[in-house]
Amino acid sequence: MANIQDKIEQEREEARAVCDSTGSNSAECAAAWDAVEELQAEASHQKQSKPKTAFEKYCDDNPEADECRVYDD
Template sequence: MSNIQDQIEKERTEAREVCGVKGAESAECAAAWDAVEELQAEASHQKQKAQPEKNSFQQYCDANPDADECRVYDN
């Protein structure tokens, strides 16, 4: 995951440079920031895949931890 974060930082730096040279309204600037956004989206998707999916009961208990059916008792 850190590899994609490194790539995002590299693309950000390049986007800033391109926008500084070509101007903030240029097509090159927009394309550079699009590349950054695509990498950020990919990083988000990878993070979601790494987390196990929760069933509806687990989601309910996350939202309502004080509900009777979600309480856990130590014996």
């Protein structure tokens, strides 16, 4: 997760530089901030994803195990 936070900060700095040089109403400035927003959305999505439990990992590796069988009603 730290890697994506570093990337967000890098994109923010780049967006500020682009907006300073091209103006805050330019298409380049808007595109640069869109890239920041997309990275922030991805970071939020990754935060919401629950990590797998040890049992879930075990069942992924051993789907035929009795503990991992799923029965349909």
